[in-house]
Amino acid sequence: MTRYTLSRLLQGLVAMWVIVTIVFFLARLGGDAAALLAPPDATPEQIAAIRLSYGFDQPLHLQYVDYLRGIVTLDFGQSVSYRQPVVDLVIPAMVNTARLALAAFVIALVLGVTFGAIAGVRAGTRYDQAVRGLSVLGQSVPPFWLGMLLVLLFSINLGWLPAFGSEGFTSLILPACALAAFPLASIARLTRSSVLEIVARDQTLFERSKGVGPATLMSHILRNASLPVVTLAGIQLGAMFSGTIVVENLFAWPGVGQLAIQGIQARDFALIQGIVVVNTFVFVALLFVVDLSYGWLDPRVRAVKSAVKSKVGANVEAAA
Amino acid sequence: MSSALESAPSSPAAGRPPRPWLRLRRRPGRRPWFSGTVMAIFAFCGLFGSVVAPHDPDKVNLSQALKPPVFAGGTPTYLLGTDQLGRDVLSRLLTGAQVSFLVAAGAVLIGGAIGLLVALLAGYSGGRLDAVLTRVADASMAFPVVLLAIVIVAIYGKGVTVVIAVLVVAAWPQYARVLRSEVIRIRTQEFVTMSRVMGGGRFWAITRHVVPNTIPTLLVLATLQIGLAIIAEGSLSFLGIGVPPPAASWGNMLADGRNFLATAWWLPVVPGVALSLTVLAANLFGDWLRQALDPATRR
Numbered sequence: 001m002t003r004y005t006l007s008r009l010l011q012g013l014v015a016m017w018v019i020v021t022i023v024f025f026l027a028r029l030g031g032d033a034a035a036l037l038a039p040p041d042a043t044p045e046q047i048a049a050i051r052l053s054y055g056f057d058q059p060l061h062l063q064y065v066d067y068l069r070g071i072v073t074l075d076f077g078q079s080v081s082y083r084q085p086v087v088d089l090v091i092p093a094m095v096n097t098a099r100l101a102l103a104a105f106v107i108a109l110v111l112g113v114t115f116g117a118i119a120g121v122r123a124g125t126r127y128d129q130a131v132r133g134l135s136v137l138g139q140s141v142p143p144f145w146l147g148m149l150l151v152l153l154f155s156i157n158l159g160w161l162p163a164f165g166s167e168g169f170t171s172l173i174l175p176a177c178a179l180a181a182f183p184l185a186s187i188a189r190l191t192r193s194s195v196l197e198i199v200a201r202d203q204t205l206f207e208r209s210k211g212v213g214p215a216t217l218m219s220h221i222l223r224n225a226s227l228p229v230v231t232l233a234g235i236q237l238g239a240m241f242s243g244t245i246v247v248e249n250l251f252a253w254p255g256v257g258q259l260a261i262q263g264i265q266a267r268d269f270a271l272i273q274g275i276v277v278v279n280t281f282v283f284v285a286l287l288f289v290v291d292l293s294y295g296w297l298d299p300r301v302r303a304v305k306s307a308v309k310s311k312v313g314a315n316v317e318a319a320a
Numbered sequence: 321m322s323s324a325l326e327s328a329p330s331s332p333a334a335g336r337p338p339r340p341w342l343r344l345r346r347r348p349g350r351r352p353w354f355s356g357t358v359m360a361i362f363a364f365c366g367l368f369g370s371v372v373a374p375h376d377p378d379k380v381n382l383s384q385a386l387k388p389p390v391f392a393g394g395t396p397t398y399l400l401g402t403d404q405l406g407r408d409v410l411s412r413l414l415t416g417a418q419v420s421f422l423v424a425a426g427a428v429l430i431g432g433a434i435g436l437l438v439a440l441l442a443g444y445s446g447g448r449l450d451a452v453l454t455r456v457a458d459a460s461m462a463f464p465v466v467l468l469a470i471v472i473v474a475i476y477g478k479g480v481t482v483v484i485a486v487l488v489v490a491a492w493p494q495y496a497r498v499l500r501s502e503v504i505r506i507r508t509q510e511f512v513t514m515s516r517v518m519g520g521g522r523f524w525a526i527t528r529h530v531v532p533n534t535i536p537t538l539l540v541l542a543t544l545q546i547g548l549a550i551i552a553e554g555s556l557s558f559l560g561i562g563v564p565p566p567a568a569s570w571g572n573m574l575a576d577g578r579n580f581l582a583t584a585w586w587l588p589v590v591p592g593v594a595l596s597l598t599v600l601a602a603n604l605f606g607d608w609l610r611q612a613l614d615p616a617t618r619r
Contacts, residue, residue: 015458026475136607140600142551144558145592148578152589156582238464245466246555250578260470261559272474276467283464 004295012288019280023273024067028060076274081266086274089259094278097255100248101240103172104179109233112184116191116229117222123196131188138185144246147178151250164252175251179244183236190232194225226297234290238283338532340613352608358601366421369414374399377415377568381406386584401586403576409590412568416591419569420598422480424549427487428542434488435495436538440526442496443503454500457493465490465552466559473561483562487549495541499534506533536613543606547599554595570595 042050051057058066070076076086119131154161154174162171198204198221207217245257252258256275263271370377375398384406390399400409442453469486476482506512512529520528550570556562557571558578565572570591577588 014455018456023471026471136603137600140547140603141596142554142592142599144555145574145588145596148574148581148588148592152581152585241464243464243466245470246558249559257466260467261561264470264474264561267474269474272470276471279464279467 005292008288008291012284015287016280016284020068020071020277021064023276024064027269027273028063071277076277077270079263079268079271079274081262081268081271086271089271090256090274090278093254093256093259094282096253097241097244097248097257098282100172100175100179100244100253100255101237103176104240104244105183105233105237107176107180108183108187108236111180112187113191113222113229116188117195117218117225119188120192120195120225121199121218121221123192123199128192131192135185135188138181139189141181142246143178143182143243144250146181147175147247147250150174150178164250171251175244175247175253178250179240179247182243183233183240186236187229187233191225191229194228195221198224223297227294230290230293230297234286234293238286241279241282338529340533340536350608352605355601355604355608358597359605362417362421362598362601365414365417366425367418369417369421373408373411373414375408375411377407377411378566379407386580388584389586389590392586400590401584403573403587404580404584409573409586412573413570413591413594415568416570416573417594419480419563419567420550420553420595423483423487423553424546426484427491427549427552428545430484431488431491431545432495432538432542434492435541436499436531436534438492438496439499439503439534440530443500443507444522444526450500453496457496460489460493461497466555469552469556469561478561478564480563483553483556486556487552490552491545491549494545495538498537498541502534502537503530506530540606540610540613543602543609547602547606550595550599550602 056063074087076090078084079086079089082089115131115135119128122128151174161174164171203224204217204221207220212220241256244253244255245260247253248255248257249261256279260272260275262268263275365372381402382405384398384402386404386406387395387398387402389401389409390396392401398408398410400413402408403412438453438457442450465486468490469483472482472486472489507525507530512525515525515529516522553562553569554571554574557569558575560575562571563569565575573591574588574595577584577591580587
């Protein structure tokens with residue numbers, strides 16, 4: 001298990017390194033990096049000063065080492081639009097984003113697994129058809145438009161919930177629901193097909209013939225069906241951290257997405273770079289946790305992880 | 321064609337490459353009427369939207385501002401109403417379809433081509449190159465689309481080309497991953513080995529046997545990517561980092577419309593319905609295509 005954990009950790013670090021490197025070269029290939037970091041109204045002298053203070057006049061490999069050192073020590077430089085260290089801006093925003101993403105994730109996971117499992121057990125019934133239809137619909141409606149419809153209904157027409165802001169629990173409900181729809185739909189679809197597959201196996205028939213009660217049977221089916229669902233859920237949770245951007249924008253939620261859009265408008269590249277790095281870190285960390293949870297859910301993974309993983313990947317692709 | 325030939329993965333004796341997508345014609349059962357029709361309408365508007373538009377989509381006419389659609393008490397001159405500047409919503413919708421169509425087509429064609437190329441390279445070379453390409457694809461998939469767009473827009477500025485580029489960068493690994501395993505599966509099948517035995521070169525095997533047999537998978541992936549591309553264009557334009565206004569795109573219309581949720585509901589609702597319907601149709605069509613082309617479910 002230790003070896004498995006270490007190899008996963010190493011893979012995560014490599015993935016992070018690749019992305020961080022891509023960002024580094026994208027910024028330098030796009031022309032004058034100092035001009036990117038400078039405020040839009042900077043004079044040539046100011047740009048020259050920035051070039052000097054960031055070391056843009058140095059050879060590329062030295063810059064790269066400096067850049068990596070900054071990331072490891074959580075030093076992303078200074079935001080030119082806020083005149084504060086980037087870290088101090090990104091971390092509180094990330095906490096807000098995490099609140100929203102986790103709330104949406106809980107909704108998506110609980111409802112998605114419930115609906116999907118019932119649809120899988122009762123395949124072919126009207127309930128199953130409804131779940132399948134709604135999940136295709138849920139994967140087709142973009143979250144920002146769904147959010148607008150929710151605001152139109154619950155804020156403007158019914159007046160039950162606030163249309164924007166981040167005050168209190170009620171303001172979390174609409175953005176979380178808008179964000180949850182897509183992952184909910186895909187989790188429901190995958191759970192359904194996964195449960196369907198387990199139900200068709202001999203082990204389920206055997207348990208039934210032994211007289212195992214419905215609750216126990218269901219828990220066995222769910223545990224067996226959970227592996228692909230966990231993979232998908234992990235990917236969806238990671239995707240949500242960036243999917244929040246549009247929803248945050250719509251609901252004026254003070255998260256990373258809002259910060260990134262402000263960063264673009266102010267041409268604050270240090271801020272954007274910091275956001276991308278922190279976001280990537282969260283994503284890679286989540287995938288790492290997901291990988292570890294396989295080992296916990298299914299002891300076979302520890303032994304023959306590569307074989308099982310490729311199968312899981314195929315299932316996820318087939319259902320996504 | 322005899323049934324024995326039909327069930328073979330390809331007809332090695334035939335002079336031309338196999339065309340597995342012809343299975344669609346022979347497939348009995350339900351036809352995708354709804355999704356097919358919507359996709360056809362979308363393609364038509366994507367090609368000729370600005371030609372059939374009843375008004376100039378950018379013509380500002382403040383005296384006609386915020387007229388409701390005809391079914392909500394508006395006039396037949398403006399079937400779907402007008403926006404805050406008096407521009408005709410239907411005309412903007414039709415012109416916007418061209419943007420969505422262009423973005424979707426560009427992202428799907430270029431992304432699919434790159435993905436297929438990488439898949440062939442990885443699937444055929446094996447070894448270290450395969451490992452590197454697979455890792456790069458995995459790492460690129462970890463990079464969320466919107467974040468990628470933010471980085472690229474921050475560096476290169478906005479535009480339709482940038483939107484397409486972002487989507488291509490986001491989409492190629494998806495094709496590459498799935499097609500790589502397809503390539504490996506096909507190239508190890510007996511009919512490909514036979515073609516080598518009979519003296520066919522590697523290039524022959526790739527162009528005549530492997531690539532044509534990946535087409536069904538490629539088609540399914542591409543159809544499902546259409547929906548994602550349309551949503552992505554909408555999201556980016558909605559955030560103000562996609563297609564630059566005042567160009568009519570569905571995302572721009574939604575971004576404008578959000579300010580009129582309480583006063584002119586049709587401005588946010590109409591483009592959203594068009595967008596969601598198109599994506600829904602693309603997803604349903606992709607699902608149908610997958611089942612229809614999958615030899616395992618073929619009867």
